[in-house]
Amino acid sequence: MTGGAYCTVIHRVGLPPSGDGELDELLRDAIEKFYDYSPLERQHGLDKLWDAFERLKTLDKPGRKPASLAALLWF
Numbered sequence: 001m002t003g004g005a006y007c008t009v010i011h012r013v014g015l016p017p018s019g020d021g022e023l024d025e026l027l028r029d030a031i032e033k034f035y036d037y038s039p040l041e042r043q044h045g046l047d048k049l050w051d052a053f054e055r056l057k058t059l060d061k062p063g064r065k066p067a068s069l070a071a072l073l074w075f
Helices: 003-013 021-034 039-059 065-074
Strands: none
């Protein structure tokens, strides 16, 4: 499956829950906005995706972003 086809499937069926409601909401908003025709909305979608990535980096060890990121990368 190519990257584009995978993204289309995610857009149709959604992502599995991460266990963190705020992260899930950021990812849902990012996907919805990224598929909009407006370049401005797509930019907002990328911003939401970046926010989700920043949130993901702090979930494992709150307050210790470098340690949390290292744990995420070594998982």
